[in-house]
Amino acid sequence: MANQHVSDPTEHAHASHELSFWRKYVFSVDHKVIGLQYCITAWIFLLIGFSLMMLMRWQLAFPYQPVPFLGRFLSPHLAPNGVISAELYNQLGAMHGTIMVFLGIVPLAVGAFGNYLVPLQIGAPDMAFPRLNMMSYWLYLPAGLLMLASFFLPGGAAQSGWTSYPPLADINPGQTVWLLAMVIIITSSLLGSINFLVTTLNMRAKGLTLSRLPVFVWSEMVASVLLLLAFPPLEAASILQLADRVLHTSFYIPAGLVVLGVPSTATGGGQPILWQHLFWFLAHPEVYVLVLPPMGIVAEIIANNTRKPLHGYKTIVASMIAIGFMSFIVWAHHMFISGMAPALSNFFLVTTMIISVPSVAILTCFIYSLKGGSIRFTTPMLFALAFLPMFGIGGLTGLPLGISVTDIYLHDTYYVIGHFHYVVVTGSIVAMMGGVYHWFPKWFGRKMNDTLGKVHFWGTLLCMNGVFFPMFIQGMAGQDRRYWDPMTQLHNVPTQPLHVVSSISAWTLFLFQLPFIYNFFHSMFHGEKADNPWEATTLEWACPSPPPHGNFVKIPRVYRGPYEYSVPGAKTDWIAQDAPEAA
């Protein structure tokens, strides 16, 4: 079976029943299986990252108090008497950020949704390079496990923040494994991004021109370009940091360091700020990798549930491409006060303001899309609608951080944490939760329970705001981020009680995820049967749900744009992309 050389998708479909369990569900080359593998793995990593944060939130809300129940399971070295130590706090913090960004949201947005949906939405039997696709997943999972395993190694996990600024990262324990895992994760993402680009550009069904592509496919394509071009600098940078740690080079270590009274043995001559440039050269485009695919998901759900075409399809696509280009020249707005030449700030200030223009344009188009619609408040639509104001808060609070002068004060305070969590949590994650509800019938041929979905939605929305909104108030009062002890500085003390609000909201947020988890696994087997319950027009609904191996029984031909809803004179309020002209 390993020697099968099948290229014809229909033949492939017939051969599928012969595949062993391992080839079918574990080492699969089918983009749908890989997509679901990514989906479940990434949600688990998100849950792990969230759990680390829930632990940290205990220390912030009730400093010096032993962690109830869990405290006795923590290592007595890292948590004496169950009280979280500064070392443990910093490990949790660094790993929370790393896991959420690199092992949670990106794999979910690109690996899961992209993998499952892009080939279906372009009418292709699979990805262009199925084996490469399998390799992406099988690099990602071990890298993630390696990252988690670092907690149990001597010295513990990385504790220099997810940004890992040297020289701190060069001297702190735990960093070597972090760097090794990062190099593997980056390699996995690179393989994936090449695969997406080739697939989208070469394997579209007949008639599916670029201007007929669903917005989601465009968003994945732009995200892939960003991954392809932005990740190599971080891979190189990580290898250099690894060399600093293992081979005693000095890429990021200047001469004359004295650490805790001991002169450093490094030869010096390096520059710590170099890392920051390389890191943010990746990490800013990365932010858009986190945001663009969820925007694509929101676009699909809004068009489908307003029963009308998206307002300004071309504006949205052009804005996404513009964001893609601009995202490469805004990185140093993370570094206004880093010590780089202050004159440079003006350049990055201007580019940062420019990149906000296409972002506002996309949001405006989404809102205008509601106008004239016949809005169905389905569960996925609730999530997509919540994305708009929540992402709006995230975007607006980026303004005082992007303006160099006001950033002097707000930089590295809780204001920053509030800002980017509104973007990636109430923005990206909320949109992707909506995506799960929307495409679940495609994945399993069954719908998720609506009542549980609505409980999940309202609880999640309320609690997320409870977690993140107080951070703006704390940041305004100057509360410093990454502080293990919120009581050591006078100016942090008055706003410390807000941590209690955030923490209780976070723990309640966890409780509201339980119906989601139950709903997901229960509906997989017992949900209401559905084929195309949303009456959606795009190509992924032109094949059976769930699609067989090889996807389409017959490769579809495309006759129209992606959102032909409520066409005057048509019998139904939707015309599928592959329906022949006679409507």
Add this chain to the structure above:
Amino acid sequence: MNLNYPKYGWGLPVAASTYARDIDFGIRLIHYAMFAIFILWGIFFTYLLIRYRRRDGVPAEREHEHHPIKSLMPDLIVMVFEIGLIAFYAIPVWSRIKQTFPDPKDANEINVIAEQFAWNVQYPGPDGKFGKRSPDLVHFSNPIGLDRSDPAAKDDVVLANEIHMPLGKPTLIHLMSKDVIHSFFIPSFRIKQDAVPGMDIPVWVQPTRPGLYELSCAQLCGFGHSLMRAEVVVQTPADYAAWLKSQEPAPAAAAQPQNLGF
């Protein structure tokens, strides 16, 4: 001399430097604008959701014409606001705070050398010259590695976690670090600047109000990050001069241990 900390609470701390007001102006202006945008936008959003909810027998209206200009109006408004902010606020104020520095002759010039987890401050003393420093001389009794054999070092004053600044005169700080990156943050002065090892980064501030202020570290620097705290004492010029005079000069060179050749 009876100095106290300002009352820290919710909202921006007391503005106590010459440029604190400029920064606060921007923070307030942007937040008013953000608030206005969000409210207007929220009203429109809510209206759309109610007005265009699904009703039986009312199909969705397809737009026949697309007005790109009309749909980009909110964008244009945001853009004009941003251009205004950049041209009339951000660039001029930034250049005043971060790109122009007081003449060292007219300023109270000090070195601030950060380490895990303390702020060391070096005052040049009456001669106005900083003594040489060397990493090889760093010792627990000489945290900044001051070379006592240098004549300029004789009258230098070195303090840990205590910075004195006079009123009515800018203080020019040479910000350095011995080990990792730290960040010099005095919330009441609205000043923040990373201290990077291997670099000497100038920052300046002119306090406007006597009292005690808090200096914290704003860049993750290790397990003691949250403990890294210093006291900033702002005094009248007379009190400042009296304080400086009362400080003992640094111990004599003979007291220094030999460089052990690490």
